[in-house]
Amino acid sequence: xxxxxxxxxxxxxxxxxxxxxxxxxxxxxxxxxxxxxxxxxxxxxxxxxxxxxxxxxxxxxxxxxxxxxxxxxxxxxxxxxxxxxxxxxxxxxxxxxxxxxxxxxxxxxxxxxxxxxxxxxxxxxxxxxxxxxxxxxxxxxxxxxxxxxxxxxxxxxxxxxxxxxxxxxxxxxxxxxxxxxxxxxxxxxxxxxxxxxxxxxxxxxxxxxxxxxxxxxxxxxxxxxxxxxxxxxxxxxxxxxxxxxxxxxxxxxxxxxxxxxxxxxxxxxxxxxxxxxxxxxxxxxxxxxxxxxxxxxxxxxxxxxxxxxxxxxxxxxxxxxxxxxxxxxxxxxxxxxxxxxxxxxxxxxxxxxxxxxxxxxxxxxxxxxxxxxxxxxxxxxxxxxxxxxxxxxxxxxxxxxxxxxxxxxxxxxxxxxxxxxxx
Amino acid sequence: xxxxxxxxxxxxxxxxxxxxxxxxxxxxxxxxxxxxxxxxxxxxxxxxxxxxxxxxxxxxxxxxxxxxxxxxxxxxxxxxxxxxxxxxxxxxxxxxxxxxxxxxxxxxxxxxxxxxxxxxxxxxxxxxxxxxxxxxxxxxxxxxxxxxxxxxxxxxxxxxxxxxxxxxxxxxxxxxxxxxxxxxxxxxxxxxxxxxxxxxxxxxxxxxxxxxxxxxxxxxxxxxxxxxxxxxxxxxxxxxxxxxxxxxxxxxxxxxxxxxxxxxxxxxxxxxxxxxxxxxxxxxxxxxxxxxxxxxxxxxxxxxxxxxxxxxxxxxxxxxxxxxxxxxxxxxxxxxxxxxxxxxxxxxxxxxxxxxxxxxxxxxxxxxx
Numbered sequence: 001x002x003x004x005x006x007x008x009x010x011x012x013x014x015x016x017x018x019x020x021x022x023x024x025x026x027x028x029x030x031x032x033x034x035x036x037x038x039x040x041x042x043x044x045x046x047x048x049x050x051x052x053x054x055x056x057x058x059x060x061x062x063x064x065x066x067x068x069x070x071x072x073x074x075x076x077x078x079x080x081x082x083x084x085x086x087x088x089x090x091x092x093x094x095x096x097x098x099x100x101x102x103x104x105x106x107x108x109x110x111x112x113x114x115x116x117x118x119x120x121x122x123x124x125x126x127x128x129x130x131x132x133x134x135x136x137x138x139x140x141x142x143x144x145x146x147x148x149x150x151x152x153x154x155x156x157x158x159x160x161x162x163x164x165x166x167x168x169x170x171x172x173x174x175x176x177x178x179x180x181x182x183x184x185x186x187x188x189x190x191x192x193x194x195x196x197x198x199x200x201x202x203x204x205x206x207x208x209x210x211x212x213x214x215x216x217x218x219x220x221x222x223x224x225x226x227x228x229x230x231x232x233x234x235x236x237x238x239x240x241x242x243x244x245x246x247x248x249x250x251x252x253x254x255x256x257x258x259x260x261x262x263x264x265x266x267x268x269x270x271x272x273x274x275x276x277x278x279x280x281x282x283x284x285x286x287x288x289x290x291x292x293x294x295x296x297x298x299x300x301x302x303x304x305x306x307x308x309x310x311x312x313x314x315x316x317x318x319x320x321x322x323x324x325x326x327x328x329x330x331x332x333x334x335x336x337x338x339x340x341x342x343x344x345x346x347x348x349x350x351x352x353x354x355x356x357x358x359x360x361x362x363x364x365x366x367x368x369x370x371x372x373x374x375x376x377x378x379x380x381x382x383x384x385x386x387x388x389x390x391x392x393x394x395x396x397x398x399x400x401x402x403x404x405x406x407x408x409x410x411x412x413x414x415x416x417x418x419x420x421x422x423x
Numbered sequence: 424x425x426x427x428x429x430x431x432x433x434x435x436x437x438x439x440x441x442x443x444x445x446x447x448x449x450x451x452x453x454x455x456x457x458x459x460x461x462x463x464x465x466x467x468x469x470x471x472x473x474x475x476x477x478x479x480x481x482x483x484x485x486x487x488x489x490x491x492x493x494x495x496x497x498x499x500x501x502x503x504x505x506x507x508x509x510x511x512x513x514x515x516x517x518x519x520x521x522x523x524x525x526x527x528x529x530x531x532x533x534x535x536x537x538x539x540x541x542x543x544x545x546x547x548x549x550x551x552x553x554x555x556x557x558x559x560x561x562x563x564x565x566x567x568x569x570x571x572x573x574x575x576x577x578x579x580x581x582x583x584x585x586x587x588x589x590x591x592x593x594x595x596x597x598x599x600x601x602x603x604x605x606x607x608x609x610x611x612x613x614x615x616x617x618x619x620x621x622x623x624x625x626x627x628x629x630x631x632x633x634x635x636x637x638x639x640x641x642x643x644x645x646x647x648x649x650x651x652x653x654x655x656x657x658x659x660x661x662x663x664x665x666x667x668x669x670x671x672x673x674x675x676x677x678x679x680x681x682x683x684x685x686x687x688x689x690x691x692x693x694x695x696x697x698x699x700x701x702x703x704x705x706x707x708x709x710x711x712x713x714x715x716x717x718x719x720x721x722x723x724x725x726x727x728x729x730x731x732x733x734x735x736x737x738x739x740x741x742x743x744x745x746x747x748x749x750x751x752x753x754x755x756x757x758x759x760x761x762x763x764x765x766x767x768x769x770x771x772x773x774x775x776x777x778x779x780x781x782x783x784x785x786x787x788x789x790x791x792x
Contacts, residue, residue, distance in 0.1 A: 109522035120781040124773050127522065195630075198788040205791075264594075265659045288644055366647050371640075371790040379787070385494040387780050388519060 056401075059179075059394035062172040065164065068111040069098040073168040081162040082186065092144035092155070099126075099133040108133065117389050118174065119163040125154035175395035199396065202376040207403065209294060209375070210358035214305075216298045217354050218347060221305035225346070228306070229313035240310075247303040255364050258296040262287040262368075288370030296368050301357055305350035312346030312421050345421035352411065352420065356404055376400060449709040451480050456510040459487035461673060465729035466511075468747070470717040477716075481709070492516060496525045496699060505699045508710040511560075514553050514693040518776050521556035526697040528555040534711060536719035538738035547720070547736045551693055553772050558718050559695035559735035561726065564758035564767075565603050566689035568652065568671040571681045573662045582688040583611035585663055586639055593662035596652045599645035601786035602775060603665070603690045606768055608635035610688060620774050629782065633789050645790070656682050668758050672731035676749060676756070686763040690770050693735065733759035 034041075066073050071094035079087045102108035112126025129151050141147060148155040166184050167174065174184055181197040182189050191197070224243065228236050246254060261267045264283040272278040286292055316339065324334035362377035369375070376396060383393035411417065455471070457463040463485065471483055486507065488495055493516050499505045512520065520526045529535075531552060535544035545552060551559045569579055574591060584591050585607070597604050606619050612635045614622050622628035636643075644661055646652055652664035653674040668689070674680045696714055698707070716722065723734035724742035731753060734740060743754050754760055758767075 106524050106528075110524055113519070113522050116777060117780055120778045122777075123522065124777045127776075196784050196788055198784065198791055201788075201791055263658065263660050371645060374787075374791065382783075385491050387783065388493055388497060388523065389780065390497075 055390075055394050056398050057394075058391050059175045059398050060171045060173070061391070062114075062167060062174070063170050064111055064114050065167050066170055068102050068107050069095065069164070071095075072098050072164065076161065076165050076168065079161065079165060081158065081165060084158075086145070086156065086158060087161050089143055089145050091161075092148055093138070093142065095155075096133070096136055096141075096144045096148060097138045099129060100136040100138060103130040103133040113388070115163055115167060117387075117392070118167060119159060121154060122160060122163065125152055125160065128152050129155075175391040176399075178392055179395040179399055199376065199379065202374065202379060203399070203403070205372075205374075206359050206376045209290060209297075209373070210355050213294055213297050213301060213358045214351050214355045216294065217302055217305040218351065220298065221302055221309055221350065222343075222347070225306050225309035225313055228310045229316075230318070243303055243306050246299070251300060251363060252367075254300055255296055255367050258292065258299065258368060259287060262292055262295065287368050288373070290369075290373045292368040292370070293365050293373030296364050297358060297361060300364060301354045304353045304357060308349040308353065308421070309343060309346035312349070313343055316342045344415070345419050348411070348415055348420040352408070355407075359400065359404065448705055449712060450508075450703075450705040451709070452482050452484060453706075453709050453713055454484045454486060454506060454508045456486045456488050456492060456507050458489045458511065461669065461730055462732075463487065465726050466717075468729050469726035470722040473722070474713055474716055493520055493523075493525075496520055497523060500525050500700065505701060507699050508702065508706050509714060510697050510699060511694065512557075512697050514557060514559070514695065514772055515775060515779075517557040517695065517697050518554045518772055520697060521554050522776070525700055526556045527700050529558065529698065531558070534715065536715050538720050538736065540738065542738060547738050549737060551735050553693065556697055557693075557695050558697070558714060559693045560718060560723060561694050561730075561732035562691055562735055562759055563694060563732045564668045564686075564689040564691050565598070565665055566668050566671070566758070567663050567665050567685040568656055568674070568682045569663045569685055570656055570659060570661075571683045573659070574683075578683055579663075579685055580687060582607055582685065584685070586611050586635065588639060588642060591662055594642050594644055594655075594660060595639060596644040596646050596655050596661045596664035596666075598665055599647050599790070601782045602779070603768070603770070604636060605629070605632040605782065605786070606690070606770075607688060608632040610768070611635060616768070619768075620771050623782075624774075624778070629785055633785070637789075653680070653682075656680065668756075669731050672756050676731075676746070676751060684763075686758070687766050688768045689758055689763070690768045691758065692770055694732075695735065727753050727757065731756040731758075733757040 072091060075091040075094040076087060079091060099108055102111065108126050108130035109123070112123045112130075115126075116123035129148065132151055154160055173189075177183055177189055178192075179199050181192050181200050183192050184190075224239075228239055228243070231239065259266070263269070264285065266287075268286065269278065269283045273280050273283065278284060286295070320338055320342070321334050324338040325331070329337065359375070360377055362375055362381050365373050365375040366378050366381075369378070377400075380393045380396050380400075383389045383396070408417075455466075457466060475481060475483065489511050492510050492512050496505075496507070496510065497520075499507070510526075517526070521528070531545045531548065532543045535558065537543055538547045548559060551562070553559075567582065567585065569584075569591075571578065573593060577590070579591065585595055605623055609619050609622055609628065609632050610616060612631060623632060644651075644655060644664075646655075646664075646666070649667050649670050652661070652666035653670050655661045656664050657674060657678070657680050663685070668684070671682060671684060675682050675684070696718065698710055698714070702710065718736075720736055720738045721742065723736050724739040724744075726732075727734055727739075727743045728745065728747040734743065740759065743757065745751060746753055755762065758764065
């Protein structure tokens with residue numbers, strides 16, 4: 001954003017000596033301009049860039065194990081998880097001492113929840129042991145191996161210790177592996193079991209459905225934008241209000257309205273049954289599936305497509321079409337060869353808007369998506385607000401962001417981003 | 424009038440918060456977090472308005488954020504700026520927040536009022552004190568409602584009717600999460616009630632539960648918001664639907680929908696207050712003062728006049744009366760009523776705290792296929 005406002009084409013050019021000297025002369029002016037936008041820049045940095053960066057950082061950050069169990073992490077480093085034996089007494093003693101400190105600082109359950117994401121059961125292992133740990137006397141009691149296993153036999157499982165060892169480092173790739181349906185296995189990264197793979201499926205589905213929604217928005221929006229751009233001002237304004245009214249209506253209201261229209265006992269099915277197109281006991285299933293999601297989201301995102309197309313079409317002089325026709329072009333040729341190419345920047349701007357909004361949507365898919373219309377954002381929302389697995393949510397978010405940037409780059413290569421206009 | 428009010432206020436203050444008054448003043452603003460809707464309204468009527476009448480200088484600010492309480496609490500805690508004083512949360516969320524160190528551990532006997540007959544708070548709440556950080560207010564249940572006009576002459580009496588597509592054809596709505604659904608599936612697949620969690624703890628058990636759910640998968644509408652099932656039932660979209668019992672009560676008693684209650688194997692759950700960790704002394708003192716008042720025997724019984732959720736104290740049950748507006752007896756509509764609780768499913772909080780993330784991944788992968 002900043003480089004278009006600041007530099008414009010000056011720096012985008014290939015940099016001939018003339019331009020370079022010109023740039024030097026303009027530096028003072030640019031500094032002044034920078035001062036002018038500094039408040040906005042700082043605002044965006046503090047309220048947007050930094051929180052996003054902080055959130056993304058959580059996708060690799062894993063300091064909690066090392067911070068809470070410092071002695072155990074050191075003692076456990078030499079243990080060979082594949083040896084078939086439990087860690088030595090020294091490791092158990094280190095764990096007992098760490099647990100005592102952690103229980104006093106009330107952080108033992110935190111690390112338990114963290115490790116529970118990787119190995120179900122560790123949460124209650126830490127919670128239950130922590131209750132007793134405050135009373136540990138590290139010097140006098142022991143040996144700790146028997147003691148801990150006696151408190152909870154979870155300490156006698158090698159998998160628990162393997163999990164602690166695997167997630168000891170300050171940084172982990174575990175969240176990213178999880179986000180692409182993989183896990184840290186005995187010999188490095190491996191695919192998760194078939195019945196736990198979900199994120200790649202959801203990512204593909206999200207991209208595919210967002211594309212479908214974008215295309216249906218183009219198909220439905222193009223004629224509307226054309227009519228808006230070609231009607232006399234007074235009628236165009238009236239129509240424009242019709243386009244904007246749903247835009248101003250609450251998202252939840254519009255989604256719920258689609259439910260009432262599309263459900264099996266809904267308005268559309270009732271009408272179809274009434275005119276005899278559909279049997280009463282065989283009503284169409286149009287909601288809680290992909291179809292319902294695409295219909296509802298197309299409707300919700302349509303204004304984002306119509307508005308940029310409309311403003312681009314408004315700038316196309318009608319005389320071009322007349323000129324084409326007077327030179328002998330048919331209606332179709334005139335449209336396809338003369339008019340349509342000039343509207344591509346509007347389609348591009350609308351498509352980017354709609355597509356990027358669509359892949360981040362989660363309220364509408366949650367309400368009308370059923371099982372086959374769920375998006376990846378629904379899982380991100382789940383991990384942010386319910387499971388509190390923010391590391392995984394951040395990893396999923398980062399992947400989504402990377403995909404959007406890659407598509408943006410591809411769009412720039414194929415169509416050219418200079419070719420996008422909002423009016 | 425004014426004098427009585429002041430008198431009442433002073434006696435109440437002296438009675439409920441002698442300790443807090445002794446070592447400092449209490450903040451005059453109290454930010455409560457709840458669910459909105461009918462439930463929050465019942466809290467306002469049962470104990471917030473009476474509390475404000477007793478403490479004229481105090482103002483209450485509501486934040487209807489309980490659905491996102493865990494995430495927001497963590498964000499506020501990390502930012503070091505907790506703006507909430509008392510949060511209404513379901514028990515599983517409370518356990519998670521307690522594990523994360525986001526909320527205070529409480530001494531239930533010292534911090535809460537004893538029952539009128541002198542029973543200590545911890546005995547009065549009994550087993551419902553599932554976490555050291557949690558003060559339960561109500562027992563609610565997730566249970567099924569059915570369309571009385573769509574089940575023929577044989578209204579269902581067993582939960583396994585859900586899985587019986589021959590006798591009860593049509594769609595069913597289930598909550599889009601593994602909790603409860605997996606247990607119900609195993610129960611109807613012939614697993615004894617006290618072995619459900621042992622079976623569910625194995626991979627074969629999970630497959631078995633999903634296979635049972637698979638028999639009705641294409642007839643299920645999965646809901647995420649509690650209001651969906653009553654609407655689906657009212658529109659005749661589904662024959663059966665699970666939801667919170669209070670939602671079904673209002674559809675039946677307040678809106679007169681043709682819906683019947685199927686209490687068999689209802690899943691009890693708890694909702695209550697938690698206190699954010701690290702509040703300044705004056706705000707904490709106010710929150711504790713309110714907490715003690717709002718969870719005493721009479722106040723919890725009063726709440727049941729506005730919503731059909733069972734009071735969490737044993738001593739409140741005999742005091743449950745009639746609905747404040749409809750005038751109907753509330754006891755038969757309580758999930759805890761003996762007629763309704765003949766066969767209940769007891770939800771294992773600790774088990775789910777351990778296995779929720781793992782089972783959720785499997786459940787969602789199964790759903791998406």
